[in-house]
Amino acid sequence: MQDASNKKKSADSSNTEIAHPKKEYDFGGIQEFSLEKIEEGILEESIYLDVFAGSDIAFKDNIRPLENVLSSIANLNCITYDYNIEKYSNKDFPESRQLGVVAQEIQLVFPELVRNDKDGDLQVNYSQLSTIALQAVKELGSLLEKSNERISRLEKEIEKLKK
Incomplete structure (x- = not known):
């Protein structure tokens, strides 16, 4: 009980x-x-x-702050895939469709997020990818703010030219 x-x-x-x-x-x-x-x-x-x-x-x-993430992630691919469970039956991979990234691509820009497993195959630290995503959102927000300020300035200039 x-x-x-x-x-x-x-x-x-x-x-x-x-x-x-x-x-x-x-x-x-x-x-x-x-x-x-x-x-x-x-x-x-x-x-x-x-x-x-x-x-x-x-x-x-x-x-140190994480900076310039947008340029770093520009060439990373977010993919859907199936594990090759026939070839790698010892890995006990799920049979369902997966979402993810390619470790070799991540390793090129964020090597600290990739490691080798006991067999030497690459693994990605997906939980730390959230830090990259958070910084990317912040950088996009900053770009959006700057773009909106520029648009406002240009709209005011257009109004002045119309008069």
Whole structure:
């Protein structure tokens, strides 16, 4: 029988309760875990993970802003693909259609986001790609603001010329 303190009401505030064997799991530090083991040992059938990483400024040295991301990502391709599960059956790839990037392309512009697995094949740190996306959005916002200011100036000049 599960402790009542480990039960959580659903988001719709109904009387439906979802039992959780533990409120929070802390794997601590920078470590790698087999999702298969996590699924079997903790989550039973489905994986619903939020990933948290140490990001406190106290942990960081040599801090520099990420700049000029738009020009860096211009030649990166976002793709859909199927894994070659027949050729790489040892990799336990999903059979469903995937969205992603090509590690070799990422490695050319952001080598810190790519590493080799135990077999020497390339892997991409998709969670850190979100930092690249965030910076790209900021840079686009800045370009949009500058473009809007220029458009306003040009519209005023056109109005003056009409008079």
